[in-house]
Amino acid sequence: MSKVDRFPDLMRAFFYEWLVEQRNASIHTVRSYRDTWRLWLRFVAQRTGKKVAMIRLADLAASEVAAFLSHAEHDRGGTIGTRNCRLAAIRSFFHFVATRDPGSIAQCVEILNIPVKRAPVSEPCYLDPAEVTAILAQPNRSTLEGIRDHALLSFLY
Template sequence: MRPIDPLPRLLQEFFYSHMLEQRNLSAHTVRSYRDTWRLFLRFSATRRKRSVATLVLGDLTAAMAGAFLQQCEQERKVTVGTRNCRLAALHSFFSFVAEREPIYAAQCAEVLRIPTKREAIRAPFYLEPDEVDAIMLQPDRTRLEGLRDHALLCFLYNTGARIQEALDVSPQRIRFDPPSYVRLIGKGKKERICPLWPETVLVLKALLKRQPRADNDPIFVNRYGVPLGASGVRYKLAQYVQAAAKTVPTLSLKRVSPHSFRHAAAVHLVAAGVDVTVIRSWLGHVSLDTTNHYAQANLATKRAALERLEPASKRKRPPRWKRDNDLLAWLDSL
């Protein structure tokens, strides 16, 4: 009798036992890994000229994984960051397999040796306050859909939340009475508290008045009461940005996504003089290095810092150390 290949069993154990039960990873991470493996298995089946159901673990070699990552970049046109996320999903599975199936250790080691790719770090763009205002003015707040979109944009800018963090928010996580705040659940299921502006509280109250939600139900839903998805938000935002670009032309030169509001919040907090450690807590980062990537000082902040430096040519008096005779005498004695 032909031995049963362990690939189907290992995949099931990896997703159900390892990721969900043992590591208790978020649903977003599980979906990301699932999508990677769906693509990888289809790619491997096409290369092997067989169906996905007939693939065996021995088919999933390091060469196959490398070809898959190359196809992701060249044909699917994904970014280096997305390519590295795909690789992380492959690494995680083969590390899991190496612990449970020692006979495949060499094959797993080859896959695990595939390195992540370095990406050129460009200066991040940010939305200026007038650009943020122009986008927020676009939703028609006389309609329920427009009121919902306006509330969501205000919430994203106020809190600097990731899009899925915002879409998961329910009424029970918000304190509407002063001092108002919201409890956000971020990456790694870490909770943080963000203050809410009175204006944000007002639009959220208006939305819940027109479309009441149970305490534990998501606030941002469609007309049928189904929670919004990130892709739907991106589609609507693109329409608002296109309309706002007619009054603020600089928006036509920028690629705006829901994450742009997170970056704008960080930049504008820096401009307001907020300490970077506070911004780290605001955005929910573990490391200050991550915060520094988002919290870039804008040109106005840099210009103000430059103006505080008095050029030597404009000084009317010599430096203090040159005016201190005792100090000069001490220096001469050295």
């Protein structure tokens, strides 16, 4: 029994029907997701030796996602934040697929269980008393705006 791959139809429906019409996603979100999919499909095509147009939904396994995320972070020099954005785009698609194609739920669950990566949190930087004094000396206190600015800056300190 030869089953027709629904991947092209699902991809079109994801971008046009779900992201744009139902979710009203911003153009920036749509472009970010598009770029993620371009990179990922090219990556999968290179690893599998197929042309991008020949990739099937079954080729998009959790192992491919993990390899792509590692590639995006290490080989392409991306940040952890960029890696997590790429994962969000992929997860969003597979959330959508899980509702439209029940036969691929197991594949979707594997991909949806890939965790986001935690980035190290940098310490907050504080101003020294000399720096605060210099900032408070900036507003011209002979004008109403300067008095206001000095009061606001003093309050913030």
